[in-house]
Amino acid sequence: MKIYKFGGASMKDADGVRNIPKIIQNIKEPLVVVVSAMGKTTNAMEMITHAYLKNDRVTLKNKLIEVKNFHSKIIKELFGNENGSESFLEQFEHLEVKLDKKPSLHYDFEYDRIVSFGELMSSAIINDFFYQENLKFNLVDIRTVLKTDDIYRDANVNWELTVELMQKTFNFDISNIYLTQGFLGGTLTNLSTTLGREGSDYSAAILGFALNATDVTIWKDVPGVMNADPRWYSDAQKIDQLSYNEAIELSYYGAQVIHPKTLKPLQNKSIPLYVKSFLNPEQSGTIISSSKSKKFDVPIFVIKQNQVFVTISPKDYSFIPEDKLIEIITIFKKYRIKINQMQNSALHFSACFDKNRHTDELFEFLKSDFFVRYNENAELITIRNYNPSAIEQMTKDKIILNSQVTRKMAMFVLVV
Ligand code: ADP
Ligand code: ASP
Ligand code: MG
16 A cells, blocks of 8 residues: 655645646555645644734734635635535634634643644545545544644654554555545544644654555655755756665755655655655656665755754853763753754853744753853755865855764854
């Protein structure tokens, strides 16, 4: 069986949705179709959550209208009238009912309850569209089978239970095609969780692992994994073949095209991952598998934006021995900071990380024992297969806050 995942960019308009049945119609094997929220809906849902928790009714109302209009336009094109998808209207009503109630004090819990409607609304529309197209399929609410702990916004999968429930639920003797949502999970008590932003690639991999898929394909708005993000580098070239390890490194350092958690479950069962263009489905895309990466001589560039770069040193001018390092890393973990690059010396520890809601609290905490200096809006540039001209190209006229060069990789933290 196969897993196909369609992301926000593949479903940003009615043409994108119409494309899905076209892509899946020739598949004879059993198939699970995983969908994420349409277009940039998750960003809008984040704003709705924020307004809801701040009791900012005006922003809440305006954003909600925006979300409804965006989906209604797609529905009108697909079904001929904007009330053409009953399943969508039902989900939207649930959302409105939720937003009329008083929120709890738990931000991340409320976030997952509200933001999950992005995927619930998109799968509702796809469900009704598949019916209209006479496709035979079953819809599964992923929250009933992808079981997680209650670390809201960054939930961890309960693998044993998830595998058991998925194998029971996705029964290909009953249906050859299943439709389900990416990004979402459910706790043991059936509360909604999410797997972290852009997590629906990971959902596809979890399904692939649990159902022993022959392969997993993530359909994207690019021809495959390229040697740089084509949005900023117009000469970007497609990489035909990558090893799991190489792809893990690229996604870990911020190549947005694959969520970093996606590859490990697939690697553990040697399930190949295809990254393909939903605009040109017949093209080969990139295959990621246990084979060694094909020799690819051009440098590969990865840029991670919105980085914070912090340097701390103990106020008592003591060294930073191993036990102090453990203490520092534990503090970062407590504030759910994911460190992308770090460096230490006798008196200093530096780290580059994604800004999150807890960054200011982290700094406040650190300030009691350390001198703290930091830059926001930094960029982390990673170059694999680097050469002098690639380094020159990326760092020319830029202020370098930190650099690390290994045999395979050159990394720079730059002031933007
Ligand atoms: P999805 O529709 O699944 O959410 P994403 O938007 O998360 O897809 O990922 C696709 C985007 O990733 C592309 O539009 C591209 O701009 C960006 N991207 C970043 N790095 C790369 C890379 N190395 N190769 C291909 N695309 C990349
Ligand atoms: N819709 C979610 C997000 O935008 C998950 C995903 O698209 O992968 O983060
Ligand atoms: Mg995405």
